[in-house]
Amino acid sequence: MRYGETGFNLEIDLTKGNIERVETDPKDTELHLGGLGTNTKILWERVPPESDPFSPDIPLMFGPGLLCGTPAPGANRTIITAYSPQTLLMGYSMMGGFWAPELKFAGYDKVILRGKSPEMVYIWIHNDKVEIRDASHLKGKGAVETQETIKKELNEPNAQVAAIGLAGENRVYMASIEQGRSSASRLGLGAVMGDKGVKAIAVRGTKDINIAKPAEFYDLCNEVLKYIKYRNENPVPNVMTILQGLGSPQEMLHVDEKWHTENFMWGNARVRRKDFWNKEIEEKWKNTQLSVRKRLISCYNCPMKCGAIISVPGISTYMMKCFSKLTYAMAAFVEDLDFGFRIAQRATEYGVDGFSVPQVMAFAVELKEAGILTDADFAGCPTDNEGRFYWLLDRIVRREGIGDILADGTYWAAKKIGKGAEQFAHNNIKKHEQLPLKLGMLNPVYFLMYATGEKINITQIEGQFPQSPFMTMEEREEFVRDWIQVPDEKFKQYVLDWEPRGERSNPYYPTVDMSVDIVDWQEMIHYFDDALGVCAGLSSFPLKPPYHIHNYPKIISAATGIDMGEEDLKKVYRRNRNLLRAVNVRRGLRRADEVPPEDHWKKRFPELEAKLLDAYYKFKGWDNEGIPTKETLQELDLGYVAEDLEQRGIIKNG
Amino acid sequence: MAKIKKKIKTIKVDLDKCNGCRACEVICSAFHANPKYSSNNPARSRIRMIRDPIRDVYVPVYAGEYTAAECMGRDKYVIDGKEYDECGFCRAACPSRDAFKEPDSGLPLKCDMCEDDPPREKPLCVEWCLNDALIYEEREEEVEEETKPEDVEIGLESMINKYGLQKVMDTVARISQKD
Ligand code: SF4
Ligand code: SF4
Ligand code: SF4
Numbered sequence: 031m032r033y034g035e036t037g038f039n040l041e042i043d044l045t046k047g048n049i050e051r052v053e054t055d056p057k058d059t060e061l062h063l064g065g066l067g068t069n070t071k072i073l074w075e076r077v078p079p080e081s082d083p084f085s086p087d088i089p090l091m092f093g094p095g096l097l098c099g100t101p102a103p104g105a106n107r108t109i110i111t112a113y114s115p116q117t118l119l120m121g122y123s124m125m126g127g128f129w130a131p132e133l134k135f136a137g138y139d140k141v142i143l144r145g146k147s148p149e150m151v152y153i154w155i156h157n158d159k160v161e162i163r164d165a166s167h168l169k170g171k172g173a174v175e176t177q178e179t180i181k182k183e184l185n186e187p188n189a190q191v192a193a194i195g196l197a198g199e200n201r202v203y204m205a206s207i208e209q210g211r212s213s214a215s216r217l218g219l220g221a222v223m224g225d226k227g228v229k230a231i232a233v234r235g236t237k238d239i240n241i242a243k244p245a246e247f248y249d250l251c252n253e254v255l256k257y258i259k260y261r262n263e264n265p266v267p268n269v270m271t272i273l274q275g276l277g278s279p280q281e282m283l284h285v286d287e288k289w290h291t292e293n294f295m296w297g298n299a300r301v302r303r304k305d306f307w308n309k310e311i312e313e314k315w316k317n318t319q320l321s322v323r324k325r326l327i328s329c330y331n332c333p334m335k336c337g338a339i340i341s342v343p344g345i346s347t348y349m350m351k352c353f354s355k356l357t358y359a360m361a362a363f364v365e366d367l368d369f370g371f372r373i374a375q376r377a378t379e380y381g382v383d384g385f386s387v388p389q390v391m392a393f394a395v396e397l398k399e400a401g402i403l404t405d406a407d408f409a410g411c412p413t414d415n416e417g418r419f420y421w422l423l424d425r426i427v428r429r430e431g432i433g434d435i436l437a438d439g440t441y442w443a444a445k446k447i448g449k450g451a452e453q454f455a456h457n458n459i460k461k462h463e464q465l466p467l468k469l470g471m472l473n474p475v476y477f478l479m480y481a482t483g484e485k486i487n488i489t490q491i492e493g494q495f496p497q498s499p500f501m502t503m504e505e506r507e508e509f510v511r512d513w514i515q516v517p518d519e520k521f522k523q524y525v526l527d528w529e530p531r532g533e534r535s536n537p538y539y540p541t542v543d544m545s546v547d548i549v550d551w552q553e554m555i556h557y558f559d560d561a562l563g564v565c566a567g568l569s570s571f572p573l574k575p576p577y578h579i580h581n582y583p584k585i586i587s588a589a590t591g592i593d594m595g596e597e598d599l600k601k602v603y604r605r606n607r608n609l610l611r612a613v614n615v616r617r618g619l620r621r622a623d624e625v626p627p628e629d630h631w632k633k634r635f636p637e638l639e640a641k642l643l644d645a646y647y648k649f650k651g652w653d654n655e656g657i658p659t660k661e662t663l664q665e666l667d668l669g670y671v672a673e674d675l676e677q678r679g680i681i682k683n684g
Numbered sequence: 685m686a687k688i689k690k691k692i693k694t695i696k697v698d699l700d701k702c703n704g705c706r707a708c709e710v711i712c713s714a715f716h717a718n719p720k721y722s723s724n725n726p727a728r729s730r731i732r733m734i735r736d737p738i739r740d741v742y743v744p745v746y747a748g749e750y751t752a753a754e755c756m757g758r759d760k761y762v763i764d765g766k767e768y769d770e771c772g773f774c775r776a777a778c779p780s781r782d783a784f785k786e787p788d789s790g791l792p793l794k795c796d797m798c799e800d801d802p803p804r805e806k807p808l809c810v811e812w813c814l815n816d817a818l819i820y821e822e823r824e825e826e827v828e829e830e831t832k833p834e835d836v837e838i839g840l841e842s843m844i845n846k847y848g849l850q851k852v853m854d855t856v857a858r859i860s861q862k863d
Pocket of ligand 2: 702812
């Protein structure tokens, strides 16, 4: 019997219409856990690195994490992977909601889609019964509408449906995969799904998931719940509101947006409006939000409430989470939150990434103002800020006119447009749009995370360690007092010694070595979460979370029966981290790509930055180009990876 | 007539506080696994989220009695302008739907308030609902030991009126033989 997992993957060849239930090797679970870990392994094994992201060989994988479907609170993430059409590297994105556990209850650990369907289809998984069904009637339909239609036509109100909208069908590089209140938004995986001709995957499962050590596991889950309760009642003091609690940023709950509107950039990630927030706006925005928000909602088996049901008069209801209420409004320079909720509804139905798309549109507006894009490109476009954004969104999603170029994101669009447009695609790392954040002094920890993160999205890399030093020693002492999550006591000292000004402040403190340590810890927890399917909001993302290095090994052991201590688990992290790096290295990722946007900080320190990268690579057991060495790979049971890289001449002789 | 004390166990369900997480289903099914917590499967749970997010319908319903036949008609509630599902508040394991039945055998499920030895302080679904959508209340009520004989009499009389004395007596005789 398998515990925690089902032991079977569902392999679907869309070209041939072939469906297979394939038993997996338990050894892979021991080595990589599940979710991102095993997805990466399969991608490494199956696809030649030269493949185009739209090649039929590329498997699009929906991999719930190892703990999904167990009672572990917040274990509900599906890790979706393929090659990103935008970055050309491995693209992975985590989708919350209810889909992952449902798949496990249907009896599968992953859905692996290969090939391409000649006609648009959707997949219906109901326990052992799996069908590829015609979806021609769903063509062009919104992602939310599609989910509702499918549940109705199957007469299965309890089915969970992950669907793409028009953006995915049209292979927009910023297309998302939407499911209920959640989505896998970043890196264009919706485009890969659309390219495969799959409109949606509907799942209903009514089988058991077994637990290896029931009583122990139950106790551990209860401890997690107890800690969540404690943290909800005891917000972390002396940090900004959004950093105080657990969960994803509580954007649906909070109405006070002074911090975001005044610290995040408006337009194409350029303009900071330090005096934006005032009483009048506060009142108006609050009324808007409270009137459209019907209910705060969670993902599967999680007591938090990071999402909301949004019902704006005159348009269909949808669900929202995170910042998308602000991203469009701020990028468009619209000071009315109602616009934010309205355009997000259309964007959700289209199925697009709420971070990248607003920036792409703001980028287009800037190019027009600079005379690089012309009136002809904008023929028919309204002149007001709101109308212009709706118009651009429609063009991008339909790939019409200038929209066809913009649909590839700022990096590729700028290349195509030329005439200096590259200067305007200024907020990318590895070709991918970043948070619209511009700061003063370089923070060495953030420098490293931005530069080296394989997720290419800071919110999925950061967490755990405070973003800035505490002002007073009392505050620092208070913070470290009950900091049980630290993997090592030295981290407490880093916090105690970190000053806002003077010798022990940014950019030289935390020191190079400390910065590497801190980043390694933050990454480690993210890699656990992404293999286990636990929401980052309860683990790697917030300060003082309920999951950490000290309870994870016990939870995994109790759930799966795999004997695992802290050191074993750390090794799994290093293995998964290196394998993912190897996948990307094989696709050409090198040191030269690991650069945060030039304007991310005003004050830069090239020498220090080089030292940081050197130290980070060395710590990881990589060479100076960021390539894992043969020894590193061998030590992590990845000898076959080393061999492959050697054969390709990427690892040079030893 | 002697009075006795009876413990009334109530779970107060506050629909407004429910975030739809289904933790209640998760832990109920785990608790009733054999051995305890050795597996979980919300489709075996004795509480069910009747849930349709787009219409903002979130109703946790407890499994009640098994019924061999569905109702003659169905109910549909509209509360504060919001329309709820047909049978959306009903607790019966009923042929008209698959809620409250074991997914494999089809046997009916019924909430047993987490009967346990030693008894639990609170049912598990309540414990795992950190949003306080489910609140457990216990009170004692004094009830009369036996049903009033007058009640039985009234009932029997109406039966006799309807079916005649002989038929009722035959039926009573047959039932007592079975016992
Ligand atoms: S913390 Fe928020 S985002 Fe994470 S699982 Fe819970 S409700 Fe979902
Ligand atoms: S545990 Fe509570 S909040 Fe969650 S679905 Fe059940 S009743 Fe609703
Ligand atoms: S009281 Fe116990 S048996 Fe009844 S629904 Fe809740 S968890 Fe299940």
